[in-house]
Amino acid sequence: MTESSKPILYSYFRSSCSWRVRIALALKSIDYETIPVNLIKDQGQQFSEEFQALNPMKQVPTLKIDGITISQSLAIIEFLEETRPTPRLLPKDPKKRAQVRMISDTIASGIQPLQNLSVLKQVGQENQLAWAQKVIHTGFDALEQILRSTAGKYCVGDEVSMADLCLVPQVANAERFKVDLTPYPTISRINKTLLALEAFQVSHPCRQPDTPPELRA
Amino acid sequence: MTESSKPILYSYFRSSCSWRVRIALALKSIDYETIPVNLIKDQGQQFSEEFQALNPMKQVPTLKIDGITISQSLAIIEFLEETRPTPRLLPKDPKKRAQVRMISDTIASGIQPLQNLSVLKQVGQENQLAWAQKVIHTGFDALEQILRSTAGKYCVGDEVSMADLCLVPQVANAERFKVDLTPYPTISRINKTLLALEAFQVSHPCRQPDTPPELRA
CATH class of the missing domain: 3.40.30.10 (Glutaredoxin)
Known part of the structure; x- marks a missing residue:
């Protein structure tokens, strides 16, 4: 190339x-x-x-x-x-692919857009934290229930998939907004397993070219 | 079956x-x-x-x-x-498929979630209309620009695709929230062309089993 x-x-x-x-x-x-x-x-x-x-x-x-x-x-x-x-980031079986996309879209359409920067600006500074926490709690309540039936080592079975690529960054957002993750043992367990993988580490917000020095790790 | x-x-x-x-x-x-x-x-x-x-x-x-x-x-x-x-609802060419998914996700992650029922409830009744209009205007400003480079008869070229399945219902939402569509000639033209197709008519909100009698057409 x-x-x-x-x-x-x-x-x-x-x-x-x-x-x-x-x-x-x-x-x-x-x-x-x-x-x-x-x-x-x-x-x-x-x-x-x-x-x-x-x-x-x-x-x-x-x-x-x-x-x-x-x-x-x-x-x-x-x-x-x-x-x-x-x-591959999508399983071979169409039914498993559907599960991967369902979980991905639950995060990408159902959670993240409602707590992104432009929405929080509109909500006003004094309401931002409560708004973001509520959105993430509602989404994670659903996600925890879905994952209980789809997860193996990762979100869907034992292969890393697109769903995992959505999960880890969303958990990081949850932590940034101080969401209590205790009610979400499946989400927390998968997140921890994924964060041990090199691809999740090199891509981490704390290791990017534009990461400010005080946030680097 | x-x-x-x-x-x-x-x-x-x-x-x-x-x-x-x-x-x-x-x-x-x-x-x-x-x-x-x-x-x-x-x-x-x-x-x-x-x-x-x-x-x-x-x-x-x-x-x-x-x-x-x-x-x-x-x-x-x-x-x-x-x-x-x-x-097929996705073109054969991966680059065209990417365009279809980009347009679909722009609507499904970037516009619709921000004006759906649960968000509008949280925004409060007196702010709902202005909030929904702003969200749709921002999204349609972008969509109009994207479609100018991807559209043929429909959103991407001359074949109906998943992007079209997202466009028509979003335009209906825009109309419900009284969004002025004059600035969006490409969106409006494609929407009109699609609404002439049978599949878009039989699936229309005004023709469903649960459509209230006063809204039937």
Whole structure:
């Protein structure tokens, strides 16, 4: 691969959706360049004209790869899965694939969007913590119940899947919002097992090019 | 197919996520039974113990099919696509598939969750309309720009895809919240073209078993 064809990931170290994609890239050993988009600095670099042209939704992640530009983390991961199938992030069996996508979408449509930065801004500073906690509790109550019937070592059986790529960043958000995880033993157990894997460690928010020095680990 | 193996869709006539799945079922000529879940009546039938056991997120749609129960509309549609591939709802080319999923997720993760019933309840009655309008405007500003580069007759090229199944119900929500669609000629044009198709008509909220008489058409 020539230098110019290296994929470019527009990412923010703390963005849970960016982290999902970083894990996929790491698991599939895809070499890429990071261009940080700081969602706080300069009143939000995602609002720059240059970035809006790449992603009109003004969100990270966005991936330039194979001559196209893709936004939306799950769309990116599905594209990586179809074009770089090894190791696979979706099981072979359609019913298991459905479980993986159901869990992924529960997080990506049912939890994360309701506690992301732009919503919390609208909710107002004094209500942010309670709002985020409520959203995550409602989602995790459901997720814990779903995982009890789908999980093995990981979210669905014993293979790492797209669902796991969604789970770990969402648990990190829960911790940031001080959500008590005691009622969620299955979520907590899977999260801990996944965090021991190298792909989850190299992609971690505390180890990105744009991680501020005081948050590095 | 025996009677007992007919798929069962838990649906609410007005739910835009249920409508997405109803269009997929219609396009693929899958015969199914509807069990209505009234999100308003009885303080919300989705909160019943019986329904929570099927879908811990307490949302519609949920589909019972092939011996499994799937929630999350896009996970359901992907399962239908993998098990009943004709007519296809995802293009063959991985880059076009990525565009379809990007548009679908923009709606399913970026717009709809922020204006659904449970969020609007939390926002409070006096703020609901302004909140929903803002969310949809932000999303449609982006969507219009994306579609300008992907659309043919439909959202991506000239074949109906999963993206179209997300677009039409979201436009219906926009109309319900009195969003001015003048700034979105591409969205409006595609929506109108799709609404002329039979699968979009038979699945329409005004023609469901649980549509109240005064809203039938």
